[in-house]
Amino acid sequence: MSAPGDFAVEAVDGAARAGRLVTAHGVVETPVFMPVGTLGTVKGVDPAELRAVGTQILLGNTYHLHLRPGEDLVAELGGLHRFMGWDGPILTDSGGFQVFSLAHTRTVDDDGATFRSVYDGDLVRLRPEDAMRIQADLGSDIAMCFDEVPAADAPLAEVARAVERTTRWAERCRASPAAPGQLRFGIVQGGTDAALRERSARDLMGIGFDGYAIGGLAVGEERDETFRVTAETASLLPVDRPRYFMGIGDPEGILRVIAAGVDMFDCVLPTRLGRTGAALTAHGRLNLRNRAYARDPLPLDPDCPCPTCARFSRAYIRHLVAQRELLGMRLLSVHNIAFLLALAAQAREAIVEGRFDDFQRAALERLAGDD
Amino acid sequence: MSAPGDFAVEAVDGAARAGRLVTAHGVVETPVFMPVGTLGTVKGVDPAELRAVGTQILLGNTYHLHLRPGEDLVAELGGLHRFMGWDGPILTDSGGFQVFSLAHTRTVDDDGATFRSVYDGDLVRLRPEDAMRIQADLGSDIAMCFDEVPAADAPLAEVARAVERTTRWAERCRASPAAPGQLRFGIVQGGTDAALRERSARDLMGIGFDGYAIGGLAVGEERDETFRVTAETASLLPVDRPRYFMGIGDPEGILRVIAAGVDMFDCVLPTRLGRTGAALTAHGRLNLRNRAYARDPLPLDPDCPCPTCARFSRAYIRHLVAQRELLGMRLLSVHNIAFLLALAAQAREAIVEGRFDDFQRAALERLAGDD
Numbered sequence: 001m002s003a004p005g006d007f008a009v010e011a012v013d014g015a016a017r018a019g020r021l022v023t024a025h026g027v028v029e030t031p032v033f034m035p036v037g038t039l040g041t042v043k044g045v046d047p048a049e050l051r052a053v054g055t056q057i058l059l060g061n062t063y064h065l066h067l068r069p070g071e072d073l074v075a076e077l078g079g080l081h082r083f084m085g086w087d088g089p090i091l092t093d094s095g096g097f098q099v100f101s102l103a104h105t106r107t108v109d110d111d112g113a114t115f116r117s118v119y120d121g122d123l124v125r126l127r128p129e130d131a132m133r134i135q136a137d138l139g140s141d142i143a144m145c146f147d148e149v150p151a152a153d154a155p156l157a158e159v160a161r162a163v164e165r166t167t168r169w170a171e172r173c174r175a176s177p178a179a180p181g182q183l184r185f186g187i188v189q190g191g192t193d194a195a196l197r198e199r200s201a202r203d204l205m206g207i208g209f210d211g212y213a214i215g216g217l218a219v220g221e222e223r224d225e226t227f228r229v230t231a232e233t234a235s236l237l238p239v240d241r242p243r244y245f246m247g248i249g250d251p252e253g254i255l256r257v258i259a260a261g262v263d264m265f266d267c268v269l270p271t272r273l274g275r276t277g278a279a280l281t282a283h284g285r286l287n288l289r290n291r292a293y294a295r296d297p298l299p300l301d302p303d304c305p306c307p308t309c310a311r312f313s314r315a316y317i318r319h320l321v322a323q324r325e326l327l328g329m330r331l332l333s334v335h336n337i338a339f340l341l342a343l344a345a346q347a348r349e350a351i352v353e354g355r356f357d358d359f360q361r362a363a364l365e366r367l368a369g370d371d
Numbered sequence: 372m373s374a375p376g377d378f379a380v381e382a383v384d385g386a387a388r389a390g391r392l393v394t395a396h397g398v399v400e401t402p403v404f405m406p407v408g409t410l411g412t413v414k415g416v417d418p419a420e421l422r423a424v425g426t427q428i429l430l431g432n433t434y435h436l437h438l439r440p441g442e443d444l445v446a447e448l449g450g451l452h453r454f455m456g457w458d459g460p461i462l463t464d465s466g467g468f469q470v471f472s473l474a475h476t477r478t479v480d481d482d483g484a485t486f487r488s489v490y491d492g493d494l495v496r497l498r499p500e501d502a503m504r505i506q507a508d509l510g511s512d513i514a515m516c517f518d519e520v521p522a523a524d525a526p527l528a529e530v531a532r533a534v535e536r537t538t539r540w541a542e543r544c545r546a547s548p549a550a551p552g553q554l555r556f557g558i559v560q561g562g563t564d565a566a567l568r569e570r571s572a573r574d575l576m577g578i579g580f581d582g583y584a585i586g587g588l589a590v591g592e593e594r595d596e597t598f599r600v601t602a603e604t605a606s607l608l609p610v611d612r613p614r615y616f617m618g619i620g621d622p623e624g625i626l627r628v629i630a631a632g633v634d635m636f637d638c639v640l641p642t643r644l645g646r647t648g649a650a651l652t653a654h655g656r657l658n659l660r661n662r663a664y665a666r667d668p669l670p671l672d673p674d675c676p677c678p679t680c681a682r683f684s685r686a687y688i689r690h691l692v693a694q695r696e697l698l699g700m701r702l703l704s705v706h707n708i709a710f711l712l713a714l715a716a717q718a719r720e721a722i723v724e725g726r727f728d729d730f731q732r733a734a735l736e737r738l739a740g741d742d
Binding site for chain 1: 410411414415416417418439440444447449454455456665666678684686691693694696697700701702
């Protein structure tokens with residue numbers, strides 16, 4: 001097992017799986033949380049810190065990197081890995097989600113999408129072939145298909161049209177050239193409708209991809225719906241291919257999608273929370289702006305071995321946050337990433353040992369102790 | 372040589388010296404640049420990074436730490452070293468400079484100064500005894516006397532009064548309790564007047580301190596005046612005690628005060644420049660906001676071995692700066708600190724080898740190539 005794309009499921013416990021995915025830049029043990037490096041940097045965190053806390057794979061955003069600094073510049077500087085100083089695996093999204101969530105104005109036709117850049121308002125055209133070429137130029141290890149993401153409250157006919165278009169676009173993405181060793185994942189759409197999800201999954205499996213993502217969820221629908229649709233969709237996907245839930249990063253959500261049979265997941269949550277002064281812990285979130293922590297000598301999470309918790313008190317970090325010191329955002333971001341990586345690693349261990357249910361139940365109970 | 376305060380001059384070359392100062396938290400090899408950790412953090416930089424680039428001693432600001440988070444809180448959390456996760460030597464200033472440069476309104480009498488906090492406008496009273504008690508509570512390795520700093524354009528009579536008051540306050544500081552192993556440095560005032568500088572130096576030497584600082588310079592006077600007064604003042608100070616120039620951090624200035632016989636110096640410049648997108652290099656400053664660096668594959672300074680230059684291109688850092696990414700400020704700050712530490716270390720080597728004049732001339736010529 002050594003060629004990019006090789007994926008072995010090493011253990012199954014209920015629907016939860018422990019696997020190993022080979023990429024051109026190394027092996028990823030799943031379930032795995034992927035920190036997001038939107039613009040070629042996980043906000044405020046150094047690649048050496050990411051490595052130190054056990055990061056296996058990063059996510060980069062095609063939409064943002066296309067606009068700033070541009071894939072041609074990144075390619076000229078040796079590709080995204082070299083540009084950002086990260087020699088491990090990188091997954092790039094396709095820009096689909098950003099086009100549909102960030103674009104101020106957009107028009108979509110069967111050939112692609114046209115939207116205005118969030119950076120300068122310039123009109124930008126993105127077709128499936130463009131999304132794949134950009135990702136090939138960036139040189140990521142896993143490229144995502146360009147998809148149409150309907151809103152959570154979109155009428156069923158609109159969701160059906162998005163499924164149809166996502167399938168046509170996936171065919172064009174599959175036919176586009178990839179970087180050497182670059183894997184391609186299809187993205188299942190279909191909102192919360194079981195029939196549409198099934199159709200989308202079967203369409204994509206018919207085309208054939210190295211892995212399959214569950215997209216268009218966690219966009220505003222009820223949370224129980226998210227996990228129901230995730231479990232249903234995951235059960236339709238090939239057992240021998242990795243499954244990726246796009247955009248979930250809260251500890252409860254991570255546990256629930258792992259339970260539903262998901263192998264990979266990403267979110268900006270740990271760094272976004274870090275920049276706003278919040279810490280994830282086994283006992284819920286801490287808001288470090290709270291005066292209650294002003295003299296608290298404990299680390300953010302007493303059970304966490306990360307470089308932040310090994311060295312600094314809540315009192316110190318609360319002081320940094322109160323004074324808007326850059327180091328505070330950074331120490332919190334590093335801890336939050338370390339916490340989610342550790343949660344996924346603990347889930348993996350529990351799956352391998354056949355005690356995932358117990359692990360999940362105990363973890364969810366502890367997490368419910370939010371302050 | 373192992374008791375705090377021991378200072379050995381190991382080599383002299385012209386007026387320049389290479390020495391070793393023992394503190395309660397380790398030995399400092401001089402000449403030495405001291406990065407400034409105003410509020411218990413060198414802005415944006417992790418203590419592990421400071422250590423990795425060769426930082427020997429940090430500076431903390433009594434004025435700021437007294438107001439935020441307060442020395443009582445720092446003491447309760449184990450002192451400044453433990454609070455900020457830095458186990459090397461720390462020098463704290465006395466607050467004198469901040470009182471005179473930052474205070475919106477202040478009244479000074481023979482007993483002390485009253486001013487409004489920059490944080491909340493509260494009225495704060497600071498007397499020499501307070502400044503020493505705060506520094507003892509912080510637990511720094513070197514405490515500075517509370518001094519009166521006249522403006523660069525102050526009339527001679529006002530400068531003379533500040534010298535007189537600084538001497539009286541120095542006596543009171545000397546009589547105040549210190550933390551275990553804490554050294555005390557006096558601060559020579561006197562503006563650009565040779566007679567007043569001499570009087571101030573003799574007054575302080577009469578009281579007797581572990582080291583002597585040259586204060587009240589680089590506050591707006593002509594640059595040649597700065598270095599003339601520094602050389603004259605340094606020549607009056609005991610050869611067997613360390614000399615500290617307060618507040619200089621540009622490469623040229625560092626070389627010039629070393630040439631004048633100064634052993635220690637500090638400045639916020641490397642981190643301030645880092646936050647505004649500028650890099651110090653052997654060939655002058657680079658403004659990374661400049662589009663000229665957009666595709667430049669070179670490191671900030673091709674001769675620099677720091678973690679920033681070893682891993683990242685100007686193009687990448689320019690991208691981070693252009694997108695206001697936190698990592699950009701941080702990588703630049705680390706490099707700028709590493710650059711000044713290396714400059715002082717190279718100066719030390721040149722002094723030891725008796726070639727400081729040649730070293731300084733060559734370094735100044737290279738630096739003049741500013742972009």
